[in-house]
Amino acid sequence: MSTVTEARQRFKLAGRVRPRFWRMQNVRRTVQLVFLALFVMLLAFTVYPVRSPITVDFFFRADPLAVISTFIASREVVGVLIPLAAAMLALTLVLGRFFCGWFCPMGTLIDLSDRFVVRRTRRAAGAKGFPQVKYYILAALLVSALFSVQVAYFFDPFAILTRTVVWVLFAPMALLGRMVTESPVVADWVPSLTQIPFIPETQPHYRMNLLAALLFAGILALGLVSRRFWCRNLCPLGALLALLSGWGIVRRQTASDKCIECHRCDRECKMGAILPDSHRYLARECIYCYNCVSVCAPGATSFPLTLRREGFETATDLNRRRLLGFAALGALWAGITVSDIGAKKAGNSPVKASSPFRIRPPGSLPEEQFLQKCVRCSLCMKVCPTNGLQPALTEAGIEGFWTPVLVPRIGHCAQHCTACGDVCPTDAIQPFTAAEKKYLFIGRAYIDRSMCIVWAQDKKCLVCDEHCSYRALHWKVVDGLRRPFVNEYLCTGCGECEAKCPVQPVAAIRVTTLGDLRHLTREAQKRFYERHLEEE
Amino acid sequence: MNRREMLQWLGVAGMAAIAGCSGRRSGLPEVSQKPLSTPKAEHLKRVQNIVAVASRGNAREMVERALRPLGGIDKFVRPGDTVVLKPNAAWLRTPEQAANTNPEVVAAVVELCKKAGAKRILIVEHTCDNPATMCFEMSGIRKVAEAGGAVIINANAEGMYRPVNITGAKALQQTQVVRDVLEADCFINLPVAKDHSATRVTLGLKNLMGIIWDRQEWHHLGVHECIGDFTLAVKPHLTIIDATRILVTKGPKGPGEVAHPNQIIAAVDPVAADAFATTLFGLKPDDIGYIMHAHRLGVGEARLNRLSITRV
Numbered sequence: 086m087s088t089v090t091e092a093r094q095r096f097k098l099a100g101r102v103r104p105r106f107w108r109m110q111n112v113r114r115t116v117q118l119v120f121l122a123l124f125v126m127l128l129a130f131t132v133y134p135v136r137s138p139i140t141v142d143f144f145f146r147a148d149p150l151a152v153i154s155t156f157i158a159s160r161e162v163v164g165v166l167i168p169l170a171a172a173m174l175a176l177t178l179v180l181g182r183f184f185c186g187w188f189c190p191m192g193t194l195i196d197l198s199d200r201f202v203v204r205r206t207r208r209a210a211g212a213k214g215f216p217q218v219k220y221y222i223l224a225a226l227l228v229s230a231l232f233s234v235q236v237a238y239f240f241d242p243f244a245i246l247t248r249t250v251v252w253v254l255f256a257p258m259a260l261l262g263r264m265v266t267e268s269p270v271v272a273d274w275v276p277s278l279t280q281i282p283f284i285p286e287t288q289p290h291y292r293m294n295l296l297a298a299l300l301f302a303g304i305l306a307l308g309l310v311s312r313r314f315w316c317r318n319l320c321p322l323g324a325l326l327a328l329l330s331g332w333g334i335v336r337r338q339t340a341s342d343k344c345i346e347c348h349r350c351d352r353e354c355k356m357g358a359i360l361p362d363s364h365r366y367l368a369r370e371c372i373y374c375y376n377c378v379s380v381c382a383p384g385a386t387s388f389p390l391t392l393r394r395e396g397f398e399t400a401t402d403l404n405r406r407r408l409l410g411f412a413a414l415g416a417l418w419a420g421i422t423v424s425d426i427g428a429k430k431a432g433n434s435p436v437k438a439s440s441p442f443r444i445r446p447p448g449s450l451p452e453e454q455f456l457q458k459c460v461r462c463s464l465c466m467k468v469c470p471t472n473g474l475q476p477a478l479t480e481a482g483i484e485g486f487w488t489p490v491l492v493p494r495i496g497h498c499a500q501h502c503t504a505c506g507d508v509c510p511t512d513a514i515q516p517f518t519a520a521e522k523k524y525l526f527i528g529r530a531y532i533d534r535s536m537c538i539v540w541a542q543d544k545k546c547l548v549c550d551e552h553c554s555y556r557a558l559h560w561k562v563v564d565g566l567r568r569p570f571v572n573e574y575l576c577t578g579c580g581e582c583e584a585k586c587p588v589q590p591v592a593a594i595r596v597t598t599l600g601d602l603r604h605l606t607r608e609a610q611k612r613f614y615e616r617h618l619e620e621e
Numbered sequence: 622m623n624r625r626e627m628l629q630w631l632g633v634a635g636m637a638a639i640a641g642c643s644g645r646r647s648g649l650p651e652v653s654q655k656p657l658s659t660p661k662a663e664h665l666k667r668v669q670n671i672v673a674v675a676s677r678g679n680a681r682e683m684v685e686r687a688l689r690p691l692g693g694i695d696k697f698v699r700p701g702d703t704v705v706l707k708p709n710a711a712w713l714r715t716p717e718q719a720a721n722t723n724p725e726v727v728a729a730v731v732e733l734c735k736k737a738g739a740k741r742i743l744i745v746e747h748t749c750d751n752p753a754t755m756c757f758e759m760s761g762i763r764k765v766a767e768a769g770g771a772v773i774i775n776a777n778a779e780g781m782y783r784p785v786n787i788t789g790a791k792a793l794q795q796t797q798v799v800r801d802v803l804e805a806d807c808f809i810n811l812p813v814a815k816d817h818s819a820t821r822v823t824l825g826l827k828n829l830m831g832i833i834w835d836r837q838e839w840h841h842l843g844v845h846e847c848i849g850d851f852t853l854a855v856k857p858h859l860t861i862i863d864a865t866r867i868l869v870t871k872g873p874k875g876p877g878e879v880a881h882p883n884q885i886i887a888a889v890d891p892v893a894a895d896a897f898a899t900t901l902f903g904l905k906p907d908d909i910g911y912i913m914h915a916h917r918l919g920v921g922e923a924r925l926n927r928l929s930i931t932r933v
């Protein structure tokens with residue numbers, strides 16, 4: 086009898102696995118759903134004013150990849166980021182790559198889509214894929230970080246996920262919520278429903294939501310090739326955790342006396358971690374989902390606490406030349422972005438900008454440091470109550486792609502709001518108080534007199550003066566009409582005037598980066614602000 | 622139909638609903654302000670040219686006293702009525718900064734309406750500053766609304782507005798107004814008197830810019846003309862101007878100098894109320910474009926010598 090038919094026979098003999106509710110697989114599923122819910126809940130709590138019971142950037146702080154690459158890129162260790170990330174690393178050392186199977190919401194969503202949407206093929210086990218690639222990606226982005234260029238944002242699962250949820254799902258959800266709560270039926274009977282805190286009061290929209298949607302859909306669609314394709318082959322966070330998981334104390338063991346070699350376990354392994362003989366497995370790939378335990382009819386597989394080496398493979402099978410190749414790619418990427426001509430300093434200005442309209446949120450570090458620290462998680466964009474913070478397209482050069490910029494025509498920086506500084510996980514936006522905002526200069530407004538309806542058409546307006554929270558606008562009577570002027574020491578560049586100016590589609594008063602004083606310390610900015618007292 | 626098919630259909634239906642609703646603005650029929658019941662309308666005509674000015678006691682006493690010459694709140698609010706109040710809660714400013722209506726005045730009016738048997742009291746505002754929820758918070762109006770059983774309508778969504786035609790207008794042919802205002806049995810305007818950079822002062826008529834959707838447009842068309850024209854279509858049944866403390870410089874948002882005339886001005890004729898209130902700033906009604914425009918349109922009376930000004 087050939088071995089294949091023999092195996093089939095055994096498979097039949099083994100029969101159905103009797104379902105038991107209390108098995109690890111179900112415990113794991115529950116934990117996964119709980120963490121997914123927590124992730125979504127924290128995002129829901131990321132609205133102004135932030136009143137979350139735990140820090141909303143919890144997942145980013147627990148993400149060693151984001152934390153490490155930020156440390157390397159910025160050459161600076163941020164205290165608050167250490168505990169959770171370190172705990173995660175320590176746990177991985179002891180327990181292996183649990184994180185991916187149990188906690189990562191990205192993994193959970195991939196599992197769900199593999200199960201319900203993509204309807205994976207049963208060839209999963211055969212398609213071993215190319216698990217080394219994730220290490221190469223990790224190498225590339227760490228090397229890039231060495232050259233002070235952050236690219237982790239593009240591959241980090243939490244960054245991808247928050248972006249998708251915020252840019253793609255949040256806006257239509259809010260729209261739906263508003264349609265329901267503002268519909269005559271609901272609003273008449275329960276008017277207070279119109280003020281559900283999770284529904285933002287201005288309908289949010291984000292540029293590039295389609296791109297984010299497509300990228301995420303692509304990641305899920307890879308499930309057609311094999312289950313957890315992303316986690317197996319591409320995820321650099323997975324790679325980092327895999328590197329640390331060769332020493333864990335929870336190890337898969339197969340009792341050869343019980344094993345009937347039905348090969349169900351290696352078909353069922355979503356990571357392709359079980360080798361063809363079913364007794365050996367790739368310890369670095371195993372995410373402890375306990376699927377193999379659940380499908381094993383004779384109960385031959387278990388995960389005891391042990392340090393036994395039988396069947397425990399820790400080889401990574403990395404190709405040194407490729408590894409170096411990817412590292413070189415990372416360096417090249419860093420070189421290209423840093424030399425991005427568009428993001429160079431203009432003339433002898435201290436401000437680096439590829440566009441006069443690259444306005445950063447208040448409290449942001451000076452541009453270079455800002456770029457090194459920002460992980461493009463988009464939490465600040467989610468929390469911004471006016472929706473004015475948007476992902477940068479080209480405003481900050483290639484290097485600043487997807488970093489937050491204020492687009493005043495969409496929404497201004499509201500005077501009393503400190504939310505972006507509060508939620509920024511890496512402190513690229515340093516926390517600030519509402520009182521400090523009057524001298525955190527992020528830009529300055531200029532009146533285009535050829536467009537202003539007072540200057541150009543002799544009409545009454547002064548909407549900008551009406552709205553300026555910092556009294557930076559004032560009027561003087563010129564030719565019999567009150568006409569607006571900007572006081573450079575008081576204008577912070579918040580863009581409230583630009584947001585409210587009735588001239589369409591571009592405002593007659595616009596904020597540019599010329600007033601950006603982030604290269605100065607807060608003290609120095611304060612002294613600059615105080616100059617208006619002398620002028621008076 | 623199996624589960625998957627059903628989910629797919631639900632998805633399609635949901636998308637269709639979103640698509641359908643996003644284009645809904647254009648098709649709405651025009652609405653106009655709900656007419657008053659005959660006895661109410663007749664009473665309002667009788668007290669048309671009275672301007673009551675109260676200047677003693679606390680906010681609550683002044684509001685009550687100012688309403689006496691006009692027949693008391695019962696003549697305006699009948700049991701079971703839906704009352705809409707339009708205070709100024711547009712700015713992220715505290716009560717002391719006098720950019721918004723004094724919350725004590727709002728509280729007093731809410732209390733009186735409740736006593737008169739109002740079924741629902743709505744406080745409507747399309748704020749200038751964002752986020753709106755914080756405007757209600759900082760102005761102190763959320764607190765008094767909650768305490769008095771009034772509901773805050775945060776009118777910052779276009780879906781809450783209905784188009785209104787304005788016949789006889791000079792500049793503004795049509796605009797969108799908060800639905801609840803149009804459907805109210807009694808609409809009370811509760812402005813705060815203050816300085817204004819563009820229109821010199823902001824009073825009752827100017828305060829109505831907080832119940833329309835596209836304020837920017839008014840600046841193109843001419844602010845004074847639009848404010849005047851608008852009163853042809855939507856008129857408050859009662860105007861109570863809060864002049865307990867007024868912002869005299871750097872209006873409308875401040876912070877600026879605050880004076881304390883400690884007065885409450887009440888009138889049925891919105892133009893008359895504003896005309897009198899200009900005197901608080903040492904001005905004449907003729908100085909304010911929108912008041913004179915409304916006067917010329919025949920909405921109300923701006924000549925102070927034609928009014929019966931009653932100090933109480």
Ligand code: SF4
Nearest residue numbers: 537538546547549586
């Ligand atoms: S808001 Fe715009 S149009 Fe109006 S005065 Fe200011 S700059 Fe000119």
Ligand code: SF4
Nearest residue numbers: 553576577579580582
């Ligand atoms: S002038 Fe405009 S940008 Fe400057 S502080 Fe005032 S509102 Fe903000």
